[in-house]
Amino acid sequence: MSGQHTDSIDAAGNGLLHRRFFLKTGALAATALMTAQSSARDRPAWMNAPGKGMSAAGEPSQYEKHVKRLAASRPGTTGSGASRSPLEHLEGIITPSRLHFERHHSGIPEIDPGQHRLALFGEVARPLSFSAEDLCRYPLVSNIQFLECSGNSGAMIAPSPVENSCSILHGLVSGSEWSGVPLALLLDEAGIKASGKWIIASGADSARMSRSIPLSKIYDDAIIALYQNGERLRPGNGYPMRLFLPGWEGNASVKWLKTLQVTDQPAMTKDETSKYSDLGETGKAELFTFDMGVKSLITSPSPGLDLDRQGLYQISGIAWSGAGRIKKVEVSTDGGSSWADAHLDAQPLPKSLTRFRAAWRWQGGQSVLLSRATDEVGQVQPTRAQVMKGRAPGSFYHYNGIQAWQVQTDGKLRNVYV
Amino acid sequence: MFKQLTAFSIIGLSVLGLAGMAATTPELGRKLTDTDLDSLDVAILPDGQGLPQGQGTAAEGKPVYAVHCASCHGVEGMDGLHDRLAGGVGSISSSRPVKTLGSYWPYATTVFDYVRRAMPFHFPGSLSDDEVYAVTAYLLFLNGIVDESRVLSQTSLPEVKMPNQGNFFWRSFEAEARP
Numbered sequence: 001m002s003g004q005h006t007d008s009i010d011a012a013g014n015g016l017l018h019r020r021f022f023l024k025t026g027a028l029a030a031t032a033l034m035t036a037q038s039s040a041r042d043r044p045a046w047m048n049a050p051g052k053g054m055s056a057a058g059e060p061s062q063y064e065k066h067v068k069r070l071a072a073s074r075p076g077t078t079g080s081g082a083s084r085s086p087l088e089h090l091e092g093i094i095t096p097s098r099l100h101f102e103r104h105h106s107g108i109p110e111i112d113p114g115q116h117r118l119a120l121f122g123e124v125a126r127p128l129s130f131s132a133e134d135l136c137r138y139p140l141v142s143n144i145q146f147l148e149c150s151g152n153s154g155a156m157i158a159p160s161p162v163e164n165s166c167s168i169l170h171g172l173v174s175g176s177e178w179s180g181v182p183l184a185l186l187l188d189e190a191g192i193k194a195s196g197k198w199i200i201a202s203g204a205d206s207a208r209m210s211r212s213i214p215l216s217k218i219y220d221d222a223i224i225a226l227y228q229n230g231e232r233l234r235p236g237n238g239y240p241m242r243l244f245l246p247g248w249e250g251n252a253s254v255k256w257l258k259t260l261q262v263t264d265q266p267a268m269t270k271d272e273t274s275k276y277s278d279l280g281e282t283g284k285a286e287l288f289t290f291d292m293g294v295k296s297l298i299t300s301p302s303p304g305l306d307l308d309r310q311g312l313y314q315i316s317g318i319a320w321s322g323a324g325r326i327k328k329v330e331v332s333t334d335g336g337s338s339w340a341d342a343h344l345d346a347q348p349l350p351k352s353l354t355r356f357r358a359a360w361r362w363q364g365g366q367s368v369l370l371s372r373a374t375d376e377v378g379q380v381q382p383t384r385a386q387v388m389k390g391r392a393p394g395s396f397y398h399y400n401g402i403q404a405w406q407v408q409t410d411g412k413l414r415n416v417y418v
Numbered sequence: 419m420f421k422q423l424t425a426f427s428i429i430g431l432s433v434l435g436l437a438g439m440a441a442t443t444p445e446l447g448r449k450l451t452d453t454d455l456d457s458l459d460v461a462i463l464p465d466g467q468g469l470p471q472g473q474g475t476a477a478e479g480k481p482v483y484a485v486h487c488a489s490c491h492g493v494e495g496m497d498g499l500h501d502r503l504a505g506g507v508g509s510i511s512s513s514r515p516v517k518t519l520g521s522y523w524p525y526a527t528t529v530f531d532y533v534r535r536a537m538p539f540h541f542p543g544s545l546s547d548d549e550v551y552a553v554t555a556y557l558l559f560l561n562g563i564v565d566e567s568r569v570l571s572q573t574s575l576p577e578v579k580m581p582n583q584g585n586f587f588w589r590s591f592e593a594e595a596r597p
Contacts, residue, residue: 075499119454127449138443138446207535207536261461274517286586287588394514
């Protein structure tokens, strides 16, 4: 097999090439030159007259309208549900803000920042309130980090594989640069009493979504986020301020943050008990399972991005871990019989999406594409069987199993279990 | 107005990668008074902290539920388009878990807190505290947890033991609560 393409270095079975393949063989690009002379009449219309003027805010090309979030709301509601990022159409590690996933419990409030105040009270020496303008004057920090709903990939617990796209199955994860005030600064200003151990965060949406957060996380890396990707938060992501807890399940990063109540105990809110708890098959349920596990996905190719001919393809995907940096991503194109290291873009950032790539020569046969991430604390992404072990039926939170895409001989891809 | 941060905040900042930066803040927090807080801003805790005055029974809650809740959750909390609230007892460790207040929810105070802050879905915050106590009592009655005449109040609601409470656990965050 390795003799078939002298310019390639086979790294694993079924045509998977060495991760440096694209870097080493840049000359592989087509070098055909256009020699024909074309007249103005033959040129595309946009070259024959000046284009449109400037605008106050940019919009994507009209030819990219298919790249959009896929939204669904609960029956009888318009804003109680989720919209998913179109992962298979995106590259890099930053999700455009307009395409960041959203999960709301009672719609998106239209908050006038002039009337909005964050109240910090409870087990503190000095109860305080802050406007968004106040918070913008504090020393801010910016980090590129992922946010993932703990219900992301929940469809993967179905007994047989659901045939759907990457974004429908896994689109409740996105990556952004988040800028805001370290919450520890505000707690220090208020003076936490010795009795303070938790913070109850609640939002200004009409559901007053609320979660209990242990103070240890607040002192570790929690921020009050004010900016996303350089601009003030968009309403769907918490304008004018949200809690942002790097690496933790998205629901805990309360949007439209209105109150922070320091307490000696968790509040046992509806969401953290009846919803975001992990039920095991014995009937025992674990609360406060905040950490998002190590995970990766091949976003291209994936269902809907079918292969139209044999030849060289770039496998591209994202990997992330709530515990820190991604250390390694391995890829297999033969269903896990053999694996090769993928190339990681740039230096992986902690609690951030990391883009990985591999070169693959599809030879027309049925193939199963897998990716498997390892993080810096040594966690290895589990198989689906490992994730499902011990779960109660229907318990779908925190699914981080290895995703398998089957490439059929006609080049179409589909979700399969291996 | 600028003040040096205390030692533990500096440790917190170093985790954020700010070590070496001047650890000062503008201290713009304004003194919060009780009147700045909306009555629904205070969370209700499992031991009853935060519960308002007032009371209600299931008998009183039944008509309130019929008007404000039944259209989404069914006449007895068993059907309707939205979350099932009653029944399912004994199903949690079966092959078809049905999560309801009676079969799953660990704390009765959560019912009061959630109804008061977020329900009815289209008019949250519109029920009086007495009505919320009464609806809470009715929901617990539908699940066989209290009888129809049990008066729920600041003192009696936290005493209600939910049947599935013993099946919940969580790891301790206490040891790492302070840097």
